Amino acid sequence: MAKVLEGPGMGLMKKWGINVPNYVVVTSVDELSRLGQANEWLKKSKLVAKAHEALGSRFKLGLVKIDLDFKAAEAATKEMIGRQVGSITVTQVIVSEMIPHKEEYYCAVKSTREGSEVLVANCGGIEVESNWERVKRLCLEIGQAPSPESLEKLSKEAGFSGPLAKKVAEFAGKMFACFDSEDAQYLEVNPVVLRAADEELVALDAVTLLDGDAKFRHPDWNFAFAAEFGRAYSKQELEVMAVDSKIKGSVKFIEIPGGDTAMLPAGGGASVYYSDAVVARGGKLANYAEYSGDPPDWAVEVLTEKVCSLPGIRNIIVGGAIANFTDVKKTFGGIINGFRKAKSEGKLKNVKIWVRRGGPREKEGLDAMRALKEEGFDINVFDRNTPLTDIVDKALQAK
Amino acid sequence: MSILANKDTRVVIQGGQAGVNAARRMAEFCYLIKRPLNVEAFVYPPDAGKSNEIPYGSGLIAIPVYKSIAEATKHHPTLNTSLVYIGADRAMKGGMEALDDSHIKVVSMITEGVPEKDAKILGAHARKLGKVFNGPSSIGIISAGACRLGVIGGAFDNLVLSKLYREGSFGVITKSGGLSNEIIWICSQFADGITTAIGIGGDAYPGTDYVSYLEMFENDPQTKAVVIVGEMGGDLEERAAEWYGAKKRRVKLIAVVSGFCQESLPKGMKFGHAGAKEGMKGEGSARSKSDALKKAGALVPPTFGALGPAIKETYQDLLKSGQVKEPVEPAMLPRLPKTVEEAMKADEVMVSPLIRTTISDDRGDEPCYDGYPASELINKGYEIPHVIGLLWDKRLISKQEAEIIKRIMMLSADHGPCVSGAYATILAACAGIGLSQSVAAGMIMIGPRFGGAVTDAGRFFKYAVDSKMSVDEFLAYMKKNHGPVPGIGHRVKSLRNPDKRVKELVGYVKSLNIKTPCLDFALEVEKITSVKKDNLILNVDGTMAAVLVDIGFPVDSLNGFFILSRTIGLIGHWVDQKRQDSRLIRLFDYLVNYAAPKRREVPPLK
Numbered sequence A: 001m002a003k004v005l006e007g008p009g010m011g012l013m014k015k016w017g018i019n020v021p022n023y024v025v026v027t028s029v030d031e032l033s034r035l036g037q038a039n040e041w042l043k044k045s046k047l048v049a050k051a052h053e054a055l056g057s058r059f060k061l062g063l064v065k066i067d068l069d070f071k072a073a074e075a076a077t078k079e080m081i082g083r084q085v086g087s088i089t090v091t092q093v094i095v096s097e098m099i100p101h102k103e104e105y106y107c108a109v110k111s112t113r114e115g116s117e118v119l120v121a122n123c124g125g126i127e128v129e130s131n132w133e134r135v136k137r138l139c140l141e142i143g144q145a146p147s148p149e150s151l152e153k154l155s156k157e158a159g160f161s162g163p164l165a166k167k168v169a170e171f172a173g174k175m176f177a178c179f180d181s182e183d184a185q186y187l188e189v190n191p192v193v194l195r196a197a198d199e200e201l202v203a204l205d206a207v208t209l210l211d212g213d214a215k216f217r218h219p220d221w222n223f224a225f226a227a228e229f230g231r232a233y234s235k236q237e238l239e240v241m242a243v244d245s246k247i248k249g250s251v252k253f254i255e256i257p258g259g260d261t262a263m264l265p266a267g268g269g270a271s272v273y274y275s276d277a278v279v280a281r282g283g284k285l286a287n288y289a290e291y292s293g294d295p296p297d298w299a300v301e302v303l304t305e306k307v308c309s310l311p312g313i314r315n316i317i318v319g320g321a322i323a324n325f326t327d328v329k330k331t332f333g334g335i336i337n338g339f340r341k342a343k344s345e346g347k348l349k350n351v352k353i354w355v356r357r358g359g360p361r362e363k364e365g366l367d368a369m370r371a372l373k374e375e376g377f378d379i380n381v382f383d384r385n386t387p388l389t390d391i392v393d394k395a396l397q398a399k
Numbered sequence B: 001m002s003i004l005a006n007k008d009t010r011v012v013i014q015g016g017q018a019g020v021n022a023a024r025r026m027a028e029f030c031y032l033i034k035r036p037l038n039v040e041a042f043v044y045p046p047d048a049g050k051s052n053e054i055p056y057g058s059g060l061i062a063i064p065v066y067k068s069i070a071e072a073t074k075h076h077p078t079l080n081t082s083l084v085y086i087g088a089d090r091a092m093k094g095g096m097e098a099l100d101d102s103h104i105k106v107v108s109m110i111t112e113g114v115p116e117k118d119a120k121i122l123g124a125h126a127r128k129l130g131k132v133f134n135g136p137s138s139i140g141i142i143s144a145g146a147c148r149l150g151v152i153g154g155a156f157d158n159l160v161l162s163k164l165y166r167e168g169s170f171g172v173i174t175k176s177g178g179l180s181n182e183i184i185w186i187c188s189q190f191a192d193g194i195t196t197a198i199g200i201g202g203d204a205y206p207g208t209d210y211v212s213y214l215e216m217f218e219n220d221p222q223t224k225a226v227v228i229v230g231e232m233g234g235d236l237e238e239r240a241a242e243w244y245g246a247k248k249r250r251v252k253l254i255a256v257v258s259g260f261c262q263e264s265l266p267k268g269m270k271f272g273h274a275g276a277k278e279g280m281k282g283e284g285s286a287r288s289k290s291d292a293l294k295k296a297g298a299l300v301p302p303t304f305g306a307l308g309p310a311i312k313e314t315y316q317d318l319l320k321s322g323q324v325k326e327p328v329e330p331a332m333l334p335r336l337p338k339t340v341e342e343a344m345k346a347d348e349v350m351v352s353p354l355i356r357t358t359i360s361d362d363r364g365d366e367p368c369y370d371g372y373p374a375s376e377l378i379n380k381g382y383e384i385p386h387v388i389g390l391l392w393d394k395r396l397i398s399k400q401e402a403e404i405i406k407r408i409m410m411l412s413a414d415h416g417p418c419v420s421g422a423y424a425t426i427l428a429a430c431a432g433i434g435l436s437q438s439v440a441a442g443m444i445m446i447g448p449r450f451g452g453a454v455t456d457a458g459r460f461f462k463y464a465v466d467s468k469m470s471v472d473e474f475l476a477y478m479k480k481n482h483g484p485v486p487g488i489g490h491r492v493k494s495l496r497n498p499d500k501r502v503k504e505l506v507g508y509v510k511s512l513n514i515k516t517p518c519l520d521f522a523l524e525v526e527k528i529t530s531v532k533k534d535n536l537i538l539n540v541d542g543t544m545a546a547v548l549v550d551i552g553f554p555v556d557s558l559n560g561f562f563i564l565s566r567t568i569g570l571i572g573h574w575v576d577q578k579r580q581d582s583r584l585i586r587l588f589d590y591l592v593n594y595a596a597p598k599r600r601e602v603p604p605l606k
Helices: A004-013 A029-038 A042-046 A070-080 A126-128 A148-157 A161-179 A212-217 A235-244 A266-282 A297-308 A328-344 A364-375 A390-397 B018-031 B069-075 B088-099 B117-131 B156-161 B176-189 B211-217 B238-247 B260-264 B288-295 B304-319 B340-345 B374-379 B384-393 B400-412 B420-432 B434-442 B452-466 B471-481 B500-511 B517-532 B538-548 B555-580
Strands: A001-006 A023-026 A047-051 A063-069 A093-097 A100-113 A116-121 A134-139 A184-195 A201-203 A209-210 A250-255 A260-261 A289-290 A315-318 A352-356 A376-383 B012-013 B037-043 B051-056 B059-066 B081-083 B107-109 B131-135 B141-142 B146-148 B170-173 B194-199 B225-231 B250-258
Touching: A001 A004, A004 A023, A004 A161, A023 A029, A029 A042, A029 A070, A042 A070, A047 A070, A047 A297, A063 A070, A070 A100, A070 A161, A093 B238, A093 B517, A100 A161, A100 B069, A116 A148, A116 A161, A116 B452, A134 A148, A148 A161, A161 A184, A161 A201, A184 B107, A201 B400, A212 B088, A212 B117, A250 A297, A260 A266, A260 A289, A260 A297, A260 A390, A266 A390, A266 B131, A266 B176, A266 B225, A266 B260, A266 B304, A266 B420, A297 A328, A315 A390, A315 B340, A328 A364, A352 A364, A352 A390, A352 B517, A364 A376, A376 A390, A390 B384, B012 B018, B012 B069, B012 B088, B018 B051, B018 B156, B018 B260, B018 B471, B059 B069, B069 B088, B081 B088, B081 B146, B088 B107, B107 B117, B117 B146, B156 B176, B170 B176, B170 B211, B170 B250, B176 B225, B176 B304, B194 B211, B194 B225, B211 B225, B211 B238, B225 B238, B225 B304, B238 B250, B238 B288, B250 B288, B250 B304, B260 B288, B384 B555, B400 B500, B400 B538, B420 B434, B420 B555, B434 B555, B452 B471, B452 B517, B452 B555, B471 B517, B500 B517, B500 B538, B538 B555
Parallel strands: A260 A315, A315 A352, A352 A376, B012 B037, B012 B081, B037 B059, B081 B107, B107 B131, B170 B194, B170 B225, B225 B250
Antiparallel strands: A001 A209, A023 A093, A047 A063, A047 A093, A100 A116, A100 A184, A116 A134, A184 A201, A184 A209, A250 A289, B051 B059, B141 B146, B141 B194
């Protein structure tokens, strides 16, 4: 799943005929000032300025300012750009037109196992979250598009009537078209508002999750995907992602500040069981990592260097199930090189390493790991006869 | 018995190299269970009409590659299963093609990164046709003792260790490829092994879910219990729980779910497989899944590590109730033949080498010349002449010797376009011939009359010096036995028009404090011959030869110095012509003396 920020998200909605407010995304006040000279609406309308970053609770952080004139919008932009929130620096601000309205509604389309669901409610904003039962849904099979009649029925079920029911149905139809055509996994507009000026429905906010795997058939996806967990990716994470995009197989790395148990396990399935085991034993994860699909040894080496560089770690868990086709000797070769490099840079002091693995060339790989003992590493190596996550128990018991 | 994959499964593999690798693994399994290879065809348009060679035992089996599934099933009407190894952008088309063929009943997609929508369309299409679409991102399906689809099961040794050569009593369904192997191994150690293990893939919406396979296992009398390895995200585990709890089931269900770590992670932080994403309202969490499965009556060990004992307990119950009997292991299992390299490593065979080398080795991380790593030579200031010394004479020459070789090479690198070698290269270049062939054309000219006299000159001068001949004796010996002295005489240069290159080289070598018996002798020879005829001077070949013999190079390597040096010039001439985009050239008639008979009438054929 790939999260898309509001600007490009609204761009996609506009592409499919959904009314969105006028908006600009800027990286500096200067840019906004110049845009103000080129676009009359910026001077004429009341404006909203929001930090255009993957941040939760922007309102609370003072990163959403409403009811601004252009001067105030410039001031808000100036104030927001460069602000540091956790690991994120605000680099973009989205300035959009305020739409005077009375009513707020809700509309979303989400992916389901069978196909998708269109969700509609005749309340919006925070009201919909506390009144979830007012959300009505239309379930669709994959390959099936909603008929105008079924959407109108849905809209009436949700409590709309008269010409508004038809408008809501049309709006939902466009949302579905956007969802289906853009390989979206989740689209949400909250609120949908009735513009006072022309009685048209307008999307005031967009939550857009796209299927990153479908990027190959969307040449116009020229925007970057945002991190999904409410913070920007760190430099180390981005470096591993850059390696990941270049190789056969994959390497993944996410930092969790404050932990002391570093993870360097293999496989998308086993890695989570290893993380579970750490948490279950009362340990604190310092990161998530995985390598899988027989990645080249240099990629595993890069991943290893990142793991060894995590601050304050006491154990490294080099776990893994019995591989199908990942070459244990080769991938361990990458890990060993990473360990040696880290050690030569003065890292890994008082860090215990725990290894468990099976798979093609497991004996050679495990022997190579065992040999690290002679180089002064504090390393404990186990084979397939030790159950998968037992090394976590041993690591967290050893004081 | 087993489900999905059995002894009658006949496979077509859609895809290139990844598919061939899978076929190799499948052949290892077929060999282990003493069955013929179950892969009959490949579909891969770029290689259509060719065949892929798959090792089976110690032999190779050629499996044909077709353009389309229709073509494959036409030639192999027993095909009933397709494995898809096509790239994510074309996977849906390939999967559809297989599903739409009436012969194919099961399609398993290994491809990762397939768009969710495509996977849903494939799954729905298969259900409509009453077929099975497994995956995407599936590691494969394996039925012990019967059939392997894909690389599931891992290396040959693991197949044996995990007792996959004979049936057990446990069915396995996992999302994770690596964990499928782990569970198969656990089932073989804590119980009697597996019937069938299926990787359904880690995507959010796999084509076939746990319930469909649970239903199949329920109907397979050999399967007594099923192990599910679940993950947070989606609702597949909840659906499995619902199925299990709905009525009394014959099979026992054992399940673990991963993702409990989620509860103590920073909010919104997620990882693992694509499908491992918690729902918005907390649904799909590891805990809710685990609870649902427990409630439905499944055995849910608290951790992955407790899975082994749980499986053991179930197996002991089955033994006690007489539902299963202790398995009988076969007395002998086939062993995978070793490759020659493996057998050599294990000291099991001796091979007489085909060639022998004494100069270089690049089996390590970099080439070694006569044992010295190239990078170390560079870093310690050695240069090209030293590499020549190592590769041609297996010794590290001195700085002074290297300087002499460098000068020889600089002096012989080129001699203009008119000499035979350069002219031949230019002629070829103008005819549009490529670099290596054009340079080779120039090389061919190097022989007794052009550039190829160095070795012979060196040989004879050395012979004379070694046998302590006087110049007169030498000239008499040459005249009697060999003819003109190689290294003496020049087509254009003479005593009055000396060859500057010779002067330069002789001057430099004489300025050094080294013994040069051959060069001295050659210069003495010149004194006599040049008196007889003005152009019988010591030429550059002769000078090089004498000097190189004096610094110890073996006679047989001497022509190499001219060949190597002149290659620099020949390459230059080719590049020069290429850069100018020169036209094809031919001789002008006026440059030819037509001495052939005048035109005349052809007599009648007798």
